Amino acid sequence: MRSTTPAGAGFGALGRVSGTAPPVRKAGEAAQATANRHARGAEGVSGPASPARILIVTDAWRPQVNGVVRTLSTVVEHLRTRGDVVEVIGPERFPTVALPSYAEIRLALVRSGRFAGMVDAFAPSAIHIATEGPLGWAARRLCRRRNWPFTTSFHTRFPEYLHLRAHVPQALSWALLRRFHAPAAATLAATTSLLGELESRGFRHLRRWSRGVDLDRFPAAPRDPWPGLPRPVFLYAGRVAVEKNIEAFLSLDLPGSKVVVGDGPHRAALQARFPEARFTGYREGVPLAAAYAGADVFVFPSRTDTFGLVLLEALATGTPVAAFPVTGPLDVLGGATEPVGALDEDLRAACLAALGADRAACRRHAAKWSWAASATQLRDALAALPQG
Numbered sequence: 001m002r003s004t005t006p007a008g009a010g011f012g013a014l015g016r017v018s019g020t021a022p023p024v025r026k027a028g029e030a031a032q033a034t035a036n037r038h039a040r041g042a043e044g045v046s047g048p049a050s051p052a053r054i055l056i057v058t059d060a061w062r063p064q065v066n067g068v069v070r071t072l073s074t075v076v077e078h079l080r081t082r083g084d085v086v087e088v089i090g091p092e093r094f095p096t097v098a099l100p101s102y103a104e105i106r107l108a109l110v111r112s113g114r115f116a117g118m119v120d121a122f123a124p125s126a127i128h129i130a131t132e133g134p135l136g137w138a139a140r141r142l143c144r145r146r147n148w149p150f151t152t153s154f155h156t157r158f159p160e161y162l163h164l165r166a167h168v169p170q171a172l173s174w175a176l177l178r179r180f181h182a183p184a185a186a187t188l189a190a191t192t193s194l195l196g197e198l199e200s201r202g203f204r205h206l207r208r209w210s211r212g213v214d215l216d217r218f219p220a221a222p223r224d225p226w227p228g229l230p231r232p233v234f235l236y237a238g239r240v241a242v243e244k245n246i247e248a249f250l251s252l253d254l255p256g257s258k259v260v261v262g263d264g265p266h267r268a269a270l271q272a273r274f275p276e277a278r279f280t281g282y283r284e285g286v287p288l289a290a291a292y293a294g295a296d297v298f299v300f301p302s303r304t305d306t307f308g309l310v311l312l313e314a315l316a317t318g319t320p321v322a323a324f325p326v327t328g329p330l331d332v333l334g335g336a337t338e339p340v341g342a343l344d345e346d347l348r349a350a351c352l353a354a355l356g357a358d359r360a361a362c363r364r365h366a367a368k369w370s371w372a373a374s375a376t377q378l379r380d381a382l383a384a385l386p387q388g
Helices: 007-018 023-037 067-081 112-122 134-146 158-166 170-181 192-200 246-250 267-273 285-293 309-316 329-333 347-354 359-366 371-381
Strands: 053-057 085-089 096-099 102-108 126-129 151-153 186-189 206-208 233-237 257-261 278-281 297-300 321-323 341-343
Touching (some): 053 112, 067 085, 067 309, 102 134, 112 134, 126 134, 134 170, 158 170, 186 371, 192 206, 192 329, 233 246, 233 309, 246 257, 246 267, 257 285, 267 278, 297 347, 309 329, 309 359, 321 329, 321 347, 329 341
Parallel strands (some): 053 085, 053 126, 126 151, 186 206, 233 257, 233 297
Antiparallel strands (some): 096 102
């Protein structure tokens, strides 16, 4: 039986999508139990003193535009404001090569000696490895060689992405990721449902690291950035890549107009296939906030995201969300007590149901996520390096 239950109905109602026992509730309860079991991180590992000298190593950094960069850059600002000294080693500090099939992403060519020199020059009291790319592996090797504790985070479903792009067997990719994260004092993930999945795949020392939204950057002020477009306006914003499943949105038979904000390697193909949709390219700051606020529904067709910051950004402007009932949307919308959107395996049904959501409730729901709290979660999870 198809359901168009608004997300505000909560996990119990969403679980009835199948028409039987509530699997979503069971998954949510299992994931929450996982989060509770790992709330204190790894046994016997203490955090750095305050103020700390925190080194973050990441293969995703400016000028890349994605949720990982937005998360890291925002949390770094919060930590620095509190008095911690934070250094970021990213790919811009090394020679790079373009990621095959995705030229906007540059991979660092890391020389071990130079990398170690950067680390020693900063003299960190804690190290967080944010990604599993060349820089992440270099940091892992250095920490292992020196017997230093470190933390990691799981941001991206590379097994699904590599399978979609290059037909790499997912089992092989998951095995490599387990190996990468296994020595970490704690591995951080954004949602309780993702923690539960990672635990079922053999990951250890799991800990929740949630996300936030800046309500000042994404106001709910009324505006119309889409003059002349028939209403309702259904909006997607984010990377335009095959793993985002955007064609599932653009192929829907919906009233009004469809808009895609963002860019990426799949844009030309989608634009040629769906000429009736409006493609705007990248937008940041005020234009991006206006795009969200001016839409009637924000559509999130991805099935592979680990969170989806764009969900919170859209909700902050008062725009309801339509999505599949998967990790990310389930975690953001599933606990809502007011109508803020709809989750459904029938994405068209979710889009139409979301039109009836309460825009004021959407903003109230987004306000529950705080970047300050996110920064505290990361800070509390860090493992102190031996001093002296």
